[in-house]
Amino acid sequence: MKNNKTQSGLEKIVIIVLTVIIALAAIVGASYAFKKFTKIEQLIGGKKDEHGCMLMAGYTWCEAEQKCLREWEEPCEQEEVFNLLTELKDSTKIKFSGIHDAELEWIVGVDPKIAEETVAGKGFDVERISSEQYNSLYPFFIDNGFATDIYNFTAGAISELIGYSKGKAVCTVAGGLTGYREAEDQWIPPETDKWDVIIKCGELKKTKMEYATENWQVYENEKYGYSLKYPAPCLFGPLPDSCKQSPPEERPQECRCYFNAENPDEVSLGTFTGTKSDLTGVSFAISYYSTEPYNPPADTDFISWLKEKFSYQDIPDEINMEIDGISAVKVYTPFSGMAWSQEDIYFIRNDKLLKISMLDVDNENNRALYDKILFSFKLNK
Numbered sequence: 001m002k003n004n005k006t007q008s009g010l011e012k013i014v015i016i017v018l019t020v021i022i023a024l025a026a027i028v029g030a031s032y033a034f035k036k037f038t039k040i041e042q043l044i045g046g047k048k049d050e051h052g053c054m055l056m057a058g059y060t061w062c063e064a065e066q067k068c069l070r071e072w073e074e075p076c077e078q079e080e081v082f083n084l085l086t087e088l089k090d091s092t093k094i095k096f097s098g099i100h101d102a103e104l105e106w107i108v109g110v111d112p113k114i115a116e117e118t119v120a121g122k123g124f125d126v127e128r129i130s131s132e133q134y135n136s137l138y139p140f141f142i143d144n145g146f147a148t149d150i151y152n153f154t155a156g157a158i159s160e161l162i163g164y165s166k167g168k169a170v171c172t173v174a175g176g177l178t179g180y181r182e183a184e185d186q187w188i189p190p191e192t193d194k195w196d197v198i199i200k201c202g203e204l205k206k207t208k209m210e211y212a213t214e215n216w217q218v219y220e221n222e223k224y225g226y227s228l229k230y231p232a233p234c235l236f237g238p239l240p241d242s243c244k245q246s247p248p249e250e251r252p253q254e255c256r257c258y259f260n261a262e263n264p265d266e267v268s269l270g271t272f273t274g275t276k277s278d279l280t281g282v283s284f285a286i287s288y289y290s291t292e293p294y295n296p297p298a299d300t301d302f303i304s305w306l307k308e309k310f311s312y313q314d315i316p317d318e319i320n321m322e323i324d325g326i327s328a329v330k331v332y333t334p335f336s337g338m339a340w341s342q343e344d345i346y347f348i349r350n351d352k353l354l355k356i357s358m359l360d361v362d363n364e365n366n367r368a369l370y371d372k373i374l375f376s377f378k379l380n381k
Contacts, residue, residue: 049061052068053068057070058070062079063082063083063086078120078122078202080203081121081122081169081201081203082099082122084144084169084171084201085099085122085123085124085199085201086099087144088137088140088199089124091140092136092137092140094129094133094136095126096124096125096126096199097124097125098124099124100123101121101122101123102123102200102202103118103119103120103121103200104118104119104121104200104201104202105117105118105119106118106119106152106163106170106172106202106204107151107152108151108208109149109150109208110208110211110212114151115211117205119170119203119204120202121201121202121203122200122201122202123198123199123200123201124199125197125198125199126196126197127178127196127197128178128191128194128195128196129194129195130193130194131195134175134197137173137175137197137199138162141164141171145166146164146165146169146171147164147165147166148162148163149163149164149165149170151163152165152170152172158176158177159174159175159176159177160174160175161174161175162175165208167207168203168204168205168206169201169202169203169204170203170204171200171201171202172200172201173197173198173199174197174198174199175195175196175197175198176195177191177195178191178194178195179194209371209372209375209376212372213372213376215232216229216230216231216372216376217231217232217234217236217259219259219261221261221267221286222264223265224288224349224350225349225350225380226286226349226354226377226378226379226380227376228373228377228378229372229373229376230269231257231369233253233257234257234258234259234271235254235255235257235258235259236258236259236261237258237260237261238258239255239258239260239270240255242255243255243258248279248281249276249279256271256272256279257270257271257272265288265289265290266285266286266287266288267286267287268283268284268285268286269282269284269285269373270283270284271369273365273369280360280365280366281359281360282366282369283357283358283359284356284358284369284370284373285356286356286357287355288352288353288354288355292309293309293353294352294353294354294355295351295352296348296351298351302319302329302348303315303317303329306329310331310346313331313333313344314331314332314333315329315331316329316330316331321345323345323347323356323374323377323379324377324378324379328346328347329345329346329347330343330345331343331345332361334362335362340359340360340362341360341361341362342357342358342360342361343357343358343361344356344357344358356374356377
């Protein structure tokens with residue numbers, strides 16, 4: 001009996017000792033692993049920036065989110081919006097509140113439809129600023145390339161909302177005279193020179209042009225490596241003879257637009273803009289001809305070549321535009337008694353000169369349609 005008790009006591013001691021040894025081993029192992037990880041982290045992270053971001057580990061500071069990020073893991077969203085609001089605050093010297101998350105409702109007006117988008121972004125506000133300070137907001141946006149948007153504009157006697165857009169970037173400025181109070185069913189501002197302002201900015205999912213052309217048909221020219229979009233109702237192919245039997249204003253809708261790509265060397269769009277009683281002809285073409293002017297020698301001086309081969313046109317002295325990243329030359333010919341205004345765009349693609357021609361470009365409706373087609377024009381990379 002005594003031997004059994006002695007053996008049982010020894011077993012307990014052995015178990016306790018083993019438990020302590022295992023615990024110590026775990027602590028030592030964890031400490032070693034932590035030190036090793038810290039050393040590796042120091043080796044990888046190395047130098048830190050002023051915000052404590054480990055540069056060599058790929059971290060950079062995101063001002064908009066106020067933290068270190070790896071762009072490929074977590075993009076720094078709203079950074080441009082944050083920078084714009086910061087610049088606005090610094091430029092106007094207005095004591096806005098801190099920048100915070102905000103949502104704004106933006107109306108996208110794309111003829112013939114209107115779309116509304118809820119935009120996640122950033123914003124700030126301020127109370128009791130002077131009329132002079134309030135009026136300084138408009139030139140800030142205009143000077144930074146923004147334009148006012150008629151679909152996002154309301155005005156009243158004591159308050160207003162102005163929308164500004166630039167590509168996908170949009171902002172709303174809601175301002176009202178300070179201290180509204182209700183008296184005899186009328187809003188009467190007690191202070192006529194103080195304004196309360198809320199500014200919100202964000203980025204649309206698509207640009208206005210992308211909204212306008214998202215449902216258009218797509219044409220791809222494999223021979224010359226480009227693509228473009230054209231209005232959905234257009235017929236593909238030459239205008240049928242049956243459509244030519246009556247004047248444009250009497251034709252059915254399907255006979256007022258065609259896209260002819262039977263010959264890849266000369267692709268053309270013909271249609272009309274305006275109302276049924278006041279139609280204006282549209283002519284858009286992309287062409288290449290197997291003649292000398294359309295086959296410039298390699299490494300030729302583009303401008304000089306154009307001036308020599310197209311001397312009848314007023315060729316500018318330098319490159320004046322890009323088309324999908326390719327240098328191009330735009331030539332405008334004003335309206336004369338014999339012809340409509342015209343715009344030609346020349347560019348070289350695979351050692352061949354291509355020409356885009358558009359007629360009656362001074363017409364506002366035509367210009368809007370041409371701009372949409374040019375926006376959709378893409379070169380195969």
